[in-house]
Amino acid sequence: MFISFEGIDGCGKSTQARLLARHLEAQGRPVLLTREPGGSEGAEAVRALLVEGDPGRWSPVTELLLYMAARRDNLERRIAPALARGDWVVSDRWTDSTRVYQATRGGDRVMVDALQDLVIAREPDLTFVIDMEPERALARGLARGHEEDRFEQLGLDFQHTVRAGYAALARDYPDRIRVVDGDADADTVAARVRALLP
Numbered sequence: 445m446f447i448s449f450e451g452i453d454g455c456g457k458s459t460q461a462r463l464l465a466r467h468l469e470a471q472g473r474p475v476l477l478t479r480e481p482g483g484s485e486g487a488e489a490v491r492a493l494l495v496e497g498d499p500g501r502w503s504p505v506t507e508l509l510l511y512m513a514a515r516r517d518n519l520e521r522r523i524a525p526a527l528a529r530g531d532w533v534v535s536d537r538w539t540d541s542t543r544v545y546q547a548t549r550g551g552d553r554v555m556v557d558a559l560q561d562l563v564i565a566r567e568p569d570l571t572f573v574i575d576m577e578p579e580r581a582l583a584r585g586l587a588r589g590h591e592e593d594r595f596e597q598l599g600l601d602f603q604h605t606v607r608a609g610y611a612a613l614a615r616d617y618p619d620r621i622r623v624v625d626g627d628a629d630a631d632t633v634a635a636r637v638r639a640l641l642p
């Protein structure tokens with residue numbers, strides 16, 4: 445079973461991915477907890493190319509290829525072997541992030557879907573979109589004091605567009621995507637997620 449978590453920056457995806465992995469392990473199910481971009485050694489190296497340095501370094505198409513290269517490496521090296529063993533895989537982001545973020549940054553959605561079919565060819569079995577108002581995610585970050593930068597860099601409007609992008613994707617993939625209200629304490633959100641497991 446391959447599960448992904450999606451949502452705007454700071455919505456609590458990583459927290460929920462970790463809590464779900466812990467819950468599954470407590471039930472005796474082996475779990476691979478992974479994140480994107482990254483997860484495997486090679487994909488973490490690609491992540492450094494994406495997140496470090498000048499944000500204008502890559503064109504939209506090159507950036508898309510780097511996200512896909514990182515994903516392919518993580519899939520080949522870690523995710524596919526785990527699924528083949530029968531383990532559960534919980535990933536903090538997957539191709540839905542590329543569909544939403546690269547489209548929001550002026551990328552081409554047709555190109556994303558074509559590359560997904562060609563080089564990834566694996567969708568999660570189940571995707572949780574952790575939904576919340578960007579203003580609420582920002583307030584959490586300000587309380588913590590270190591998320592402000594990303595929101596300031598990208599702007600609240602960007603996060604609103606990303607949120608709307610996820611809502612549209614949930615309509616495109618109703619069999620796979622579940623939208624979960626993330627505006628509650630982490631344990632309450634985790635219980636909402638668990639209630640939607642098959």
Ligand SMILES: Nc1ncnc2c1ncn2[C@@H]1O[C@H](COP(=O)(O)OP(=O)(O)O)[C@@H](O)[C@H]1O
Nearest residue numbers: 453454455456457458459460584588628629630
């Ligand atoms: N339900 C929640 N309520 C309050 N704070 C939360 C909640 N979930 C996560 N956080 C905190 O908000 C920050 C961002 O959470 P994180 O899980 O890293 O989000 P993301 O992976 O979506 O960026 C972290 O400091 C985390 O401890």
Ligand SMILES: Cc1cn([C@H]2C[C@H](O)[C@@H](COP(=O)(O)OP(=O)(O)O)O2)c(=O)[nH]c1=O
Nearest residue numbers: 452453454480481511537538541542545546
């Ligand atoms: C996986 C992926 C992430 N991203 C972006 C979303 C995030 O702004 C950034 C880093 O993701 P991430 O480390 O998940 O940040 P956060 O935990 O704050 O959400 O990369 C893409 O633009 N495309 C992708 O395919």
